[in-house]
Amino acid sequence: MTEHKPTMPLPETMFCAEQIRIPPELPNILKEFTKAAIRTQPHDVLQWSAAYFSALSKGETLPVKERLEMPLTIEKTEAGLTLGLLKVLHKQLSPKGMVNVAELKEKWKHLCLPEEQLQAILQLDDFGEEVEWMKFLALGCSVLGKSLLSSMKHACEILTKDPEGGAARIPFEMFSFLYSYLASIDGDIPKEEVEVFLHKIKEEADKQSGMVLLRNFLSQASTLF
Amino acid sequence: MRGALAPPRPRVAVETVPRCARLLRVPQSAPAAPAMPRPRDPEVAAVPAVLYSYCSLPRTLPARPKYRPPLDAAEPGKEPVRYSNLMYDPRVVRGNTYALEVVPVSTPPTPFEIQRQKEAWKRALARKRAKEQMRPKAPEPVEGREHVQVQTELYLEEISDRVIEVDVECQTDAFLDRPPSPFFVPAKTGKDVATQLAGELFDFDIEVKPILEVLIGKTVEQALLEVMEEEELAQLWAHQRAYAELRNAELAEVQRLEEQDRRYREEKERRRRQHMQMLKKQKETAEKIAAQAFAKHYLADLIPSVFNNLREGGFFYDPIERDIETEFLPWLMTEVEEELEGKVLARIMLDSLIRTVVENRLEAFSRQPPSDQPEAPAEEPQPPEEPQAAEEPQPTEEPHPPDEPKPRDAEPQMAGETDAADQPVTEKEETDQPVTEQQSSQRMSFQLELE
Numbered sequence: 001m002t003e004h005k006p007t008m009p010l011p012e013t014m015f016c017a018e019q020i021r022i023p024p025e026l027p028n029i030l031k032e033f034t035k036a037a038i039r040t041q042p043h044d045v046l047q048w049s050a051a052y053f054s055a056l057s058k059g060e061t062l063p064v065k066e067r068l069e070m071p072l073t074i075e076k077t078e079a080g081l082t083l084g085l086l087k088v089l090h091k092q093l094s095p096k097g098m099v100n101v102a103e104l105k106e107k108w109k110h111l112c113l114p115e116e117q118l119q120a121i122l123q124l125d126d127f128g129e130e131v132e133w134m135k136f137l138a139l140g141c142s143v144l145g146k147s148l149l150s151s152m153k154h155a156c157e158i159l160t161k162d163p164e165g166g167a168a169r170i171p172f173e174m175f176s177f178l179y180s181y182l183a184s185i186d187g188d189i190p191k192e193e194v195e196v197f198l199h200k201i202k203e204e205a206d207k208q209s210g211m212v213l214l215r216n217f218l219s220q221a222s223t224l225f
Numbered sequence: 226m227r228g229a230l231a232p233p234r235p236r237v238a239v240e241t242v243p244r245c246a247r248l249l250r251v252p253q254s255a256p257a258a259p260a261m262p263r264p265r266d267p268e269v270a271a272v273p274a275v276l277y278s279y280c281s282l283p284r285t286l287p288a289r290p291k292y293r294p295p296l297d298a299a300e301p302g303k304e305p306v307r308y309s310n311l312m313y314d315p316r317v318v319r320g321n322t323y324a325l326e327v328v329p330v331s332t333p334p335t336p337f338e339i340q341r342q343k344e345a346w347k348r349a350l351a352r353k354r355a356k357e358q359m360r361p362k363a364p365e366p367v368e369g370r371e372h373v374q375v376q377t378e379l380y381l382e383e384i385s386d387r388v389i390e391v392d393v394e395c396q397t398d399a400f401l402d403r404p405p406s407p408f409f410v411p412a413k414t415g416k417d418v419a420t421q422l423a424g425e426l427f428d429f430d431i432e433v434k435p436i437l438e439v440l441i442g443k444t445v446e447q448a449l450l451e452v453m454e455e456e457e458l459a460q461l462w463a464h465q466r467a468y469a470e471l472r473n474a475e476l477a478e479v480q481r482l483e484e485q486d487r488r489y490r491e492e493k494e495r496r497r498r499q500h501m502q503m504l505k506k507q508k509e510t511a512e513k514i515a516a517q518a519f520a521k522h523y524l525a526d527l528i529p530s531v532f533n534n535l536r537e538g539g540f541f542y543d544p545i546e547r548d549i550e551t552e553f554l555p556w557l558m559t560e561v562e563e564e565l566e567g568k569v570l571a572r573i574m575l576d577s578l579i580r581t582v583v584e585n586r587l588e589a590f591s592r593q594p595p596s597d598q599p600e601a602p603a604e605e606p607q608p609p610e611e612p613q614a615a616e617e618p619q620p621t622e623e624p625h626p627p628d629e630p631k632p633r634d635a636e637p638q639m640a641g642e643t644d645a646a647d648q649p650v651t652e653k654e655e656t657d658q659p660v661t662e663q664q665s666s667q668r669m670s671f672q673l674e675l676e
Binding site: 015016017020022026027030031032034035038039067068162163164165166167214215 | 426427429432433435436440441444445447448449451452456459462463464465466467469470473474
């Protein structure tokens, strides 16, 4: 019979089960980890767990979704970017204005997202080594949404400080920046239309202390009703 | 024989007068009361002779002090009076009232009562003595013998009234705590056997398995639960907020519509009011015009009529004409009158002259013919008449002859005279107009006709 020593160095050998000592913080850590895992639903649990614990140990923002996202479509082997994941990325990367592409790739990988999608996004606009996060966010939203307005909706939902479900408000400047950027990327929409639209939005925003609401530019503001 | 029986309790000498009677009695002893002031009822002295009086007036009794006042107490009675509860007063009689042993009212008895009590006492004593004497006794001892009290029991007993008492005390020990039960050690049974292992008994993996199971299982389960709960809660919140948002949107829309509606209504109201005002103004203007036209028409004739009236009233007068009329013509008339009067006077003078001449002539002529005499008296009243007729001033505009035909002068003689006078008149008054001559002649002829 092999002598199996427990992982922790013991002053004496153990004789009974009662002597096994569990570190007091362990249950909590495990619980948090489990909850995060359940919420995030990573495709590659190990990869993601590694990312989670490394972020935790470094004290960075954790790659955890805030809310449990039910998969809308039939799961493919590796599903792509979702709103929640984009939010996670935003949470992690938005404090830095300009993001290194390598770092972006790393974070992308941590979330078990397909690399091709990242490449596709990056190709939409010419980026160098550094990527402006807002632009990337806008592009990500455009991937999520079918139309310009729906992308704007996603962007609002990601960027807003309001609690979920309420009017996702963002400042008008942000809105106009994103909108004009996307319009420029899109290329189909003429500039005058953009101007007109933005002007109209601005009028409404002025009444709402400079904030743009979802219902200002959407006919149906909420997906819940 | 046992000890003597306890003597019967002496009956307390009850006062002879029952209590109620005492109550009803008119207090004859009342005058005596002030002499010896009763501390208990000082009010009795003040009670007048009424049908009902109390020996002691009902009053609340002060509490009896528990302890006697100390010897060196201050003036008694200066302390505040403490009243006790009647129910807890030991002095209050309790119990049934039908078999009450009444403590006699210890009023200081009067000498009469004292005497009566003494007598009663004596009588009772006498009665007792008599009773004792009545009691059957053993016969007297025969002569030479003596009665002796002897005990016949086996053992002599000391008889005394005093009972021998012995005091005995007894005390238990102090209680001790119950000592703890001794440890139960069952008797040893069985045989002792020993063995020895070569290696480790403890297998960590196996031992840790249950712990791990619990740990991991519970963790996962708990995590799942918590996630579900949080999820549900977040979902609810999101739902609620979305609904609130929708509602806000709708409210904003409603407000906007209301605003719009209000604005429309206001606008409409304003327009309507404006229109009403315009109509009103139009109507006023039309009325004004009509009034003006009517007034104009009505008053068109005013000025000419006014002027006419004024002209008829004589307001517009030519001052020269007026002047002439008011001053000149009257003056002229007066002058003409004077002139005419003068002329008339002249005529009259002439007439009278002619008359006198004619009269003289006639007189001259009548002296001769006597037939002329009736004419003379007729002539005489005439001259006074004619001068009267002549002297009457007759202001006329046209130069009429002053002597108007008087029907009184119906004198045929006149005709002759006047005829005669006429001729000289016509001869002399050439200035007279021929009209006057003709008129006077006409007048004459008229007179003649009248006659």
